[in-house]
Amino acid sequence: MARPLDLHPDRLFPADPAVRQLTRELYGAVKDLPIVSPHGHTDPAWFAGNAPFGDAAELLLRPDHYVFRMLYSQGVSLETLGIGPAKASYDPRAAWRVFADHWHLFRGTPSRMWLDWVFAEAFGFTEMLGPDTADHYFDTITAALASDAFRPRALFDRYNIEVIATTESPLDTLEHHAAVMAENARPGGWQGRVVTAYRPDPVIDPEFEGFQANLDRFSELTGEDCRTWSGYLAAHRQRRAFFARHGATSTDHGHPTALTADLPPAEAEALFARVVSGTFTPDEAELFRAQMLTEMAGMSLDDGLVMQLHPGSFRNHNAAVFARYGRDKGADIPTRTDYVRALKPLLDRYGNEAGLTLILFTLDESVYARELAPLAGHYPCLRLGPAWWFHDSPEGMRRFRLATTETAGFYNTVGFNDDTRAFLSIPARHDLARRIDCGFLAGLVAEHRLADWEAAELAQDLTYNLVKQAYKL
Amino acid sequence: MARPLDLHPDRLFPADPAVRQLTRELYGAVKDLPIVSPHGHTDPAWFAGNAPFGDAAELLLRPDHYVFRMLYSQGVSLETLGIGPAKASYDPRAAWRVFADHWHLFRGTPSRMWLDWVFAEAFGFTEMLGPDTADHYFDTITAALASDAFRPRALFDRYNIEVIATTESPLDTLEHHAAVMAENARPGGWQGRVVTAYRPDPVIDPEFEGFQANLDRFSELTGEDCRTWSGYLAAHRQRRAFFARHGATSTDHGHPTALTADLPPAEAEALFARVVSGTFTPDEAELFRAQMLTEMAGMSLDDGLVMQLHPGSFRNHNAAVFARYGRDKGADIPTRTDYVRALKPLLDRYGNEAGLTLILFTLDESVYARELAPLAGHYPCLRLGPAWWFHDSPEGMRRFRLATTETAGFYNTVGFNDDTRAFLSIPARHDLARRIDCGFLAGLVAEHRLADWEAAELAQDLTYNLVKQAYKL
């Protein structure tokens, strides 16, 4: 059976013909704007070294936890996909065939939309992935990846990326960012802008794997005694400045909850002493993370780095998978998250500072209208990050706009984040967001809630201006 | 650039042409029905004294916390808007210009819809508010407000208001209501009906500012000893009767949670003694509020006043704003609210009384389908209030109907509340609700889930009949 791969120009546009026509016009004016990617997980080594990517499975399958979590949920073993200790015996082509056999599982998911874009636009396929096209896909993609046109810098340029942020630990030496900056400065050098972001979880979360060793490394890197409270804080300040010199304009915090605290200095110091001792309770670990969010906010007021808070994921929920395969294996599950009480200590301290920007994300959509929009619609320091992770999808984005706009407006939001390590799909993700936002705006115009020229302005703002302003890019 | 202010006749109607046509027909039959406003916060002194309103900023800007919260969230100081201790140095025209400069912030919000109606319908503007029209707006509005046509009674009549309820503390003397009633009774006098509602939070909530002094005043007003349990209850009964004589058909309760209690009398009395002593815990304060809801329900069974419960707002969340500017400065944030366990004590006592009406509101939309609709679809005493506060908006109202109708039906709901002090926008708010309800009904007709004549009946019921029945107006 012929199964054409069809990237319809109207995809993701509302079905009503009049709204669709309005959407086309709005989208037409923003679809070619440069990509500003303020938060993500691409590897800076790609852009520093510009080595070719590997084969189809290595690039598109093994690192994509959206993909392998779905396959695993339907009984495909992670080993088959080259994940885990048995990687030696794994066959990329066989893995790809398994993926192709199960392609129907992704119907209705954003992965399907992203990957179809990669298949059609990046690699030129005209037939849908499936058992009969699996080898053709594998061979074509693998061959393309060996070509110069598919090297990281070439893709970066072809994708019209104005700037991309990666995310690094304070323990990272940022040598790849330094290399890119050197290349940028070289006459005739590549001009791609690749900046870092300060993600201090490994030295802030006492329950992070290797936390104690991380503190030691933190001391080494900074020359501070990171087992004293003052040394530890000084080390953060130093590394934040180091990150800023490597382009960082933001920090990022991935905490189990949104809890913040604002302890008197002596209590904070005493808490840190317990954390450093290695004998602390889960409540003390939580309180320390909470305190550190407020400390980070204070440092942001000084150095201008924008804060991002990504709370609410129960990491590594599947004990057996974690034991065998490690972190980030598709077993992170969102939990109910409170913001109103959790953020109050930080907001009581810094909430009215217009010089602070704290961008809030959530995996708990029930807070969009109830908590986040009212908070962001009042506190000068708060902004709402876009629909995140499981909600970075057509319906997820629509729910975000529907639930937040009436209370927070558009101008307390910050455009789109792709938040991905799947480099090839970055344009697909931004394109999806542009399509959904334009469709949402078109709906407001069709209901005479906005003038057409206002929607056109907003389309530019949501696509390009707000993200640059919010992230100071 | 010309930016016409366009109040399109089809605004807020669904985009699909067939559904839109059905909506037009339903709306056409209800758009001119009188306004019944059973719950709100207009000032009865306006109708008693009929003095002109002040300038544009004084009427439309300073009192509207939807407006100034948004401006504040984007860095505008409250002082600029004439809020707070520095009011002396505030310039209304300058405040209005700041507002006009930031008008784009309200795109997609209900404030935009309400105010555009006020600008276009009440004042006749044909160009949109903006920096270039700010002075023209300010001068035109301020001049109009000085004219007789914009005095409170003239607007009341022009707006086709059949009855409006205000909300007063038990400590209020209701002299303005008495004055309006005297005017009503005067031959040839103004016939506008302005009733009060009994909002006893200041003498029920032990954590209310001035609670102890309020108790003393409560004693003075009633001649009861309000520091004894029996005297306190008798005082409530007396003031409820006094309020009923001033037109009240309802009470209203704004509690942090929906908790109710039904203590044995001796325990209730002992709890009251602790509350009166001024040395009580937060849990005791909460338990007392809970107990009083059940006491109020019992009194409602006796005197027929309809109860309204508005729970779930974390008041004055911003400590610095509260300290400097006081209550109601846009810093009230909704919280997750339980109804199922919270209401059980009251419902165990009075839930099966068809003679009681308890109207439930929420700021936590996750309870619409899960808790409120199932409760209201069973208990004879319960009804669902309309989408409230942050949810009094096009999408908020749609979510309310979508989430409650299938389980509670339409007839366990009570029509619309404007819940506002923004008198000029009252018709805009009722009109918005009528448009959204008619669009919702039209969608059901288009999907052949209702006959057209049923939708027409429902449009009348949702606009006019249900509110009069539920509130006994």
Add this chain to the structure above:
Amino acid sequence: MARPLDLHPDRLFPADPAVRQLTRELYGAVKDLPIVSPHGHTDPAWFAGNAPFGDAAELLLRPDHYVFRMLYSQGVSLETLGIGPAKASYDPRAAWRVFADHWHLFRGTPSRMWLDWVFAEAFGFTEMLGPDTADHYFDTITAALASDAFRPRALFDRYNIEVIATTESPLDTLEHHAAVMAENARPGGWQGRVVTAYRPDPVIDPEFEGFQANLDRFSELTGEDCRTWSGYLAAHRQRRAFFARHGATSTDHGHPTALTADLPPAEAEALFARVVSGTFTPDEAELFRAQMLTEMAGMSLDDGLVMQLHPGSFRNHNAAVFARYGRDKGADIPTRTDYVRALKPLLDRYGNEAGLTLILFTLDESVYARELAPLAGHYPCLRLGPAWWFHDSPEGMRRFRLATTETAGFYNTVGFNDDTRAFLSIPARHDLARRIDCGFLAGLVAEHRLADWEAAELAQDLTYNLVKQAYKL
């Protein structure tokens, strides 16, 4: 006034003409597929005895808690409807008239859609129910029910039911299922397939009415000593096998929460001893239910029965109604339900077993996108049951698909459950689900998110294939 009863062929299809046309095509191909009903509450005695049903009120009104809860909420007494101790004095025709007088209450509810189908399709009415047609309805329905065409087996065949599952306690002797199986095996005998399901709540929930006596009966039936832990577990194994011999392919668990536990055997045994002693705390009862879910999962791995978990209903919320009328009187209210932490003990033990199927249901829609879809999109053993109970409705089903598909996909769902004792409406319920699913798929096609042939495949899968696979029917 003429009020035709109109079952429009396009009912419940999206209003947009293009999407509607796509829906018609998808629906046309699945509307006549056989009904597979894997979970419900019909009475097996109907199919064993094939006796005629009673009168209109007896069949359609008295047993339908969706109907009488709504009437009760609007002040109709349960006695009027023949419910409760005063049944002797109840008049079915009078009850039916009351129902007809209140038919408008059901506008916008699924009961209206289901019953209109029964009225129009099963009984041939062409005018809507109402006060003027009440007697005509009552007489026509009652007369029809006395005819052979309306006996249970005739309806089963006419309704094209391929298989129906009932739900029984472990204490049930399954004599009616045995009788049906004997009839099936009789040459020329009726071929309807009626299977049971194992619902062990009466012997697992220590707070179930009559639990201690149930344990005694459990011992009698099995010959095991069900007051010892090993005997109790053996009795379960024995009855599960007995149920499987009577067609059961599944178990079902209706717990207040989704809590699971995985205690060391000695602790489980000690907990059981406390439960059996009759002196246990509510926490111990909860922990025992939690432990038993994990025990049942272990047995399912051995015997292949599919597990269903239906948590989150606060049963018999109305104390007075429960005291007077007993269980299941429309006073069960959903509560907020956690799955992420609650299921972890069971999932840590068995979550990676592809040989186990655990189908999760919820009454708390806020978990669809946040918890259930991410869990089902990862764990091999998990599947998502369809929108349940209050959410078994057009909008409820739409919210289910919108919130779960993007993360869990379609293939971690299991088709439709009617979950009903209202036998006459079973085709209406399946038809409603098919219409909504086809409309949802058509929307994806219209937005170019699926190819038309994929949507056609999915329509078959959602209607027929997934339920048969998931339930092993």
